[in-house]
Structures are given as structure tokens and as C-alpha cells.
Amino acid sequence: MIDTSEKTVLIVDDEEMVAESYELYLQDDYETIVELSGGAALMELDQREVDLVLVDRRMPGMSGDVVIDHIDQWEMDFQVIMVTAVDPDIDIIDMPCDGYLTKPVSEDELLDAVNRAFQIDYYEDLIAEYNQLSEKYEVLTSQFSSRKLANKDRFADLEARMEEMETEIAETAEGFSDSKLSDAFRRLH
Known part of the structure; x- marks a missing residue:
């Protein structure tokens, strides 16, 4: 987080x-x-x-x-x-x-705005990292058979990280206090 x-x-x-x-x-x-x-x-x-x-x-x-x-x-x-x-x-x-x-x-308004801004930055960073991993995944799956990739530990690590990131992205989108913003991020990913 x-x-x-x-x-x-x-x-x-x-x-x-x-x-x-x-x-x-x-x-x-x-x-x-x-x-x-x-x-x-x-x-x-x-x-x-x-x-x-x-x-x-x-x-x-x-x-x-x-x-x-x-x-x-x-x-x-x-x-x-x-x-x-x-x-x-x-x-x-x-x-x-x-x-x-x-x-x-008010203090609450200011803190909410600042926290939301940082949460948006964090979400954008997650999406960028996930996109990088996804691009690599697509290249590898188009070049190699799933059987060959199944024996590669690094590929398994890539898949595991992508699954972790999918969960983290979903949780981050759910965490927005503004329901419209949360709904928009959920639709985007």
C-alpha cells in the first residue's frame, strides 16, 4: 500500500x-x-x-x-x-x-483530497507495472508453448506477480472513498 x-x-x-x-x-x-x-x-x-x-x-x-x-x-x-x-x-x-x-x-476535506491524490498516483503506478508485466507475458506466450513455459520458474514468478497485482489493483480501486471514482477505476481494469 x-x-x-x-x-x-x-x-x-x-x-x-x-x-x-x-x-x-x-x-x-x-x-x-x-x-x-x-x-x-x-x-x-x-x-x-x-x-x-x-x-x-x-x-x-x-x-x-x-x-x-x-x-x-x-x-x-x-x-x-x-x-x-x-x-x-x-x-x-x-x-x-x-x-x-x-x-x-476543513482538515478532513484537505486530508481527503491529499490522500485521494496519492491513492490515484499509487493506482496509476500499479497499472503501469501491470502493463509492463502483461506485455512481457504476451510476448512469451506468443513465442513459446505453454508446455515449455510451465517448466520455467521465472515465468511462474511472472504469473504469480500478475495475479498479486490484479488483486492489489482491485483492492486499491475499491479503497477510493469516492464511489464514482472507485466505480470508474473498477471499470478500467
Whole structure:
């Protein structure tokens, strides 16, 4: 399952008290970094790897919109959640963010969003690994008879790992608190 102790969350909000409250909500489960401006956040991202960014949309200087555009252009591979007092509009469809929370955000809402984002990452990693194993399985079964493969320990290990992964994928999909999301993942695999 997901090891949250090694995950780093960058919190970007120009309101120091808000940023610190998010840090308090998350610090028991995650390593946290707080930046109070978009520019400082981008400098932090240039120097350090993070696993998720929580970013306010409306900040003086560099807005959260600009921050997430840079993250998208730099092709950084982590989840981004917009946490903002700006009511969502149709423009969020084109935003390169993975979640959108409207302030005020409770501790439970924030933790749920962050945990869900990491669960989605974990699910995507499982699917990618399973796909790699499946491709190898297909190549081997198309090249060799099942009788010849039956005598190969490494092939048996491959089949066993694929079965383990199928179970883990199903359990992960079932574990999503959002039933629509869980149903979608179940249909995908």
C-alpha cells in the first residue's frame, strides 16, 4: 500500500496563517514545505522534489494559475490541487490541476483530497507495472508453448506477480472513498 511517511507536500499560499493551518493538518502524515508566493514555490520546485502541490489560485505577484502553468510546461510529474477562495468557473476545465478545493477547507476535506491524490498516483503506478508485466507475458506466450513455459520458474514468478497485482489493483480501486471514482477505476481494469 501507500507509504505516506516519505511523501512531500508543497503548500503555496500567500496567507501565512492559512498555509500554516494546512501544514498542521498534514504534518503528522507527510513532510511539508510552506512557501508564501508563487515565485518562491517555483524556486523550491527547481531545487527539491515534491510529491504534491497545494496552491492558492489568487496570490499577489505570481498567481496560482501561473504556478500550475509552469509546473505543466516543465512536465513535472506530481499531483496539483488548487485550494482557493475563487469560486470555480468553466475555466477550470482547462487548468492543469488534479483537484480543486474551495476555501474555507476543513482538515478532513484537505486530508481527503491529499490522500485521494496519492491513492490515484499509487493506482496509476500499479497499472503501469501491470502493463509492463502483461506485455512481457504476451510476448512469451506468443513465442513459446505453454508446455515449455510451465517448466520455467521465472515465468511462474511472472504469473504469480500478475495475479498479486490484479488483486492489489482491485483492492486499491475499491479503497477510493469516492464511489464514482472507485466505480470508474473498477471499470478500467
